Amino acid sequence: MNWSDDELSEIDQADDLKIAPFREDGATYGTPTWIWEVVVEGALYVRGYHGQKSRWYQAALDQKAGRIIAAGMTRTVAF
Structure with a gap:
């Protein structure tokens, strides 16, 4: 995912990023984990x-x- 400079700044300042990879079924998101x-x-x-x-x-x-959830944004991402 390409983040804009503004988005990256907001994420870095918020310091509240959560990540939720898909579960084994490839369709259901896992529990968001603060990282x-x-x-x-x-x-x-x-x-x-x-x-x-x-x-x-x-x-x-x-x-x-x-997905990544941070600074009020939720984005689908590839790892």
Whole structure:
């Protein structure tokens, strides 16, 4: 997903990003999980508390899509 500079600024300032990869059925979103985020040189990066062992991270790798909820925005994304 390409975020505008304004959107990235809002997300970074709000510091309230939640991520919800699809469940195994590929259609139902998982429970939104609050995660750490940072914006670097116009790109949004996220990291789970347990790193690559995080369940949302494993689901994102498997399903390759989901949604991000942040700064009053909800966006469908590819991972």
